Amino acid sequence: MVAQKQIWEMSMTEREKILGRIREALTLTAPHPGTHGRHEPAQTFPGRPVQSAKPWLPDGGETPEEQIAHFRAASTDLKTDFREAADEAAAMAILKEIAQAEGWKKIATHRSELTDKAASALGLPKLLTGGGYDKNEMEACDAGITECDVLIAQTGSLIVTSRSSGGRALSVLPPHHVVIARREQLVRDLTAGFAFIQRKYDGNYPSMISLVTGPSRTGDIERILVLGAHGPKKLTVILW
Amino acid sequence: MTVTLFVPCFVDALFPQVGINMVRILEKLGHRVECPEEIACCGQPAFNSGYWDEARCVAEPTLKRLKNAEAVVIASGSCGAMLKVFYPQLFENKPEAAAAHELSHKVWEFSDFLVKKLGVTDLGAKFPAKVTFHDGCHGLRELGIKSSPRKLLEKVEGLELVEMQDAETCCGFGGTFSAKFPMISTAMGEVKCTSAKQTGADYIVSNDSSCLMHVQGLLSREGSPLKTIHLAEILGGNQQS
């Protein structure tokens, strides 16, 4: 801890030095973007720019039907396995079917309303992340089953957090990530998604909030898409 | 109207037909053309190399001479950008700043002048050949010229325009860049020529002679049958060779 203290003391004076340099630099005003070499004044915004930006961004659909359609199309694009179920029983049947087809022996999951239902429907041995867990044991599980906070129609994404989805690793370490969610959790776009997170946690945020869009992927070899680079090779979303 | 035609140094010396055709076209459309003999250069080479004082020495007389012009038409998109976009920067916080801004508003690249200012697209020209159009970067990005030359080409009898892949990619000329970094400039030119050849065109057309000089230089060296020609030469019906 002595070293840490030294580092910290040094860096406190650096903080003042850096902020001092910044303040001095900012005494000069920079031109606004888009004004360079142009004759017309650049476009300006009434409020914060992002608030005007909504219609310019890709859309997620107005009605619930449109939003589901968007999420479905995005999932196909992303190679997310998106399953829509009529009700809870149908959702659990889908889950069991997947478990059987893939020959799951053990799952990793966390305690919550929907994951509890999933775990009891499956009846498989399980690792619960609640009070800590063994990393090697989780790595050996066939699937990680979690809830999510919201689903986003615009991009086919979902948001998991360290508090609502069983920690940081559960949704990314096992080879298959399964998300159980309800239709009401689907929102139109990222703006709505972040607004939901801000409302829900009201300043008391989980330490990790992750926007997950499709299974893990890479294009690092000749720009050819490969799934399952480091995270899950498969992402399944079961929604009812 | 009286059109002041600014024929930049390299067009004057190397591509006189481009200027001559512009004079003929503008006169045919009923305008009086004047051509100030005492200016030849916009100052771009010095400006682009970072020698702004030297560039101003060249630009000042140009600015002065063009002060009272009604409309200034430039025989090159690149020099057009120099006058229209870069003079205001070059003279920022200088006594000539206001004059530079004023000039900027009445400067036109040739094809844009015909289409946007004069509203003319059909000049009754004939050119029975397959051509592809290369957008000079300064004309395209500094001046925003994309449709004007194409509208003019569309009306040329017998001419078939085929767009090449990456028509908007730089040919690699870039002024002094082509001499300071010849290997990069050449590689870029080769990529451009390959795209142009893939169209099966007989000619690469552009509204900027500087790009064409570079591209033609490469094509001639390799003995390619593909030729280059300036838009004005097609429209004026008076070709160099």
Place this chain on the structure above:
Amino acid sequence: MSSHSQEFLDQASVITRDLRHRGLIQTALKKYEVARDKRKSAFGDWQSARQAAAETKWEAINHLDKYLTEFADKLEARGTKVHWASTGEQARDIIVKLIAEKKAKCVIKSKAMTSEEIHLNDAMEKAGFEVVESDLGEYIVQLRKEPPYHIVFPAMHLTRDEISDLFQRELGSAPTQEPEELTMIARRALRKKYIEADIGITGANFAVAETGMISLTENEGNARLTAALPKTMITLLGIEKVLPKMEDLALFLPMLATAGAGQAVTGYNTLYGGPKQADEADGPEEWHVVLLDNRRSLLLADAEQRDALHCIRCGACLNVCPIFRNVGGHTYGTTYSGPIGSVITPHLRGLQNWKHLSGSSSLCGACTETCPVKIDLHHHLLQNRRNASQEEPSALEQFAYKVFGFVANRPGMWQVGKELARMFQPLHKFVLGSKLDPARTWTATRDVQPVAPESFKEWWRKNKSGK
């Protein structure tokens, strides 16, 4: 001429003739262009979205002191240790000391260009720690002992065969032609490392001031694992990464992904706001965030080019740059290559030594046109050239422009000039392309356009003047 400049010229001369390299890069970037255009077309108005993004970054950068303090204070309030480093050396010291204090054996890293900028891996290895890059592309170039080729696609210059050979040599794996299988070889090797590693190091794409969080963009999940499993997490980021509010991500994440890789959004965009909290299952017990200046405040002081700090490192300007596409990433000899690298390297590492990068541009402006945050890139290259010439003019060049300017705008002298050229022109063919050829940089690969027998002005005098 600086040695960097000579090296650039030498390497450029070789690689621009390498048609295999040219083909490889063109093919990879063609794929990128198709994907990008498809994503762009899903935007209601891409140009307005760019302006909104640019204005947001303008707000952040022009109030950097306020947002940076807010960011740091919020982070600290939730148990994160924030360190400030004026120089790369300080940042390296802080990180190496932290690792030493933890008696760490293995460090796992997710992609961070800032760490390349300060040569962090070298420093850690010199201090005796094993460092493993976990992003697949970074892992590949690390095994090759090479810097990343591109800020977003680190291994885009390599073919699957080269990667297969590399894995056979370094990891003892079986040869394969399949990108899928190659990826799995790396996956297996790295999984062990995540679990063993004591320290995880990440970069950051954004620093959200409002909530005191970093946002990390990635596709592979390697950053997620790096931030989940090791006991200590260290994040290194430049001070320019700030965004005012969380909602701004709704604009920036799609723009970064679209411009950078032709994706709607990147696979994982993760916000971190602290170490493991009391009610959480896992995560690092300690989180250290190192804020790096390293001459960014100098660039900030240059109001004309301040917008270069808006950069979100999407790599789009590299992808469209015809210079980059022909010389490739390594020729630059810098951490940040392509247009943005040519603009900022002179600021970060010295104008006179790196001005050649600003010279090496045809000023076509494709970069400025594509930049999602509207940085005036190609005009900044012009400004760098101006600043360099003002500071240290080349006597010869300056003289040449003086003479040319003098001649060009004096009709009599200009006329004499053309006549002299006509006179000497026939002699040119005797020295064409040789050492004696004054125009050899042109004529080595290109024919010369001769001075016309009758110039425009001669024609004008004869036919028009006074008529």
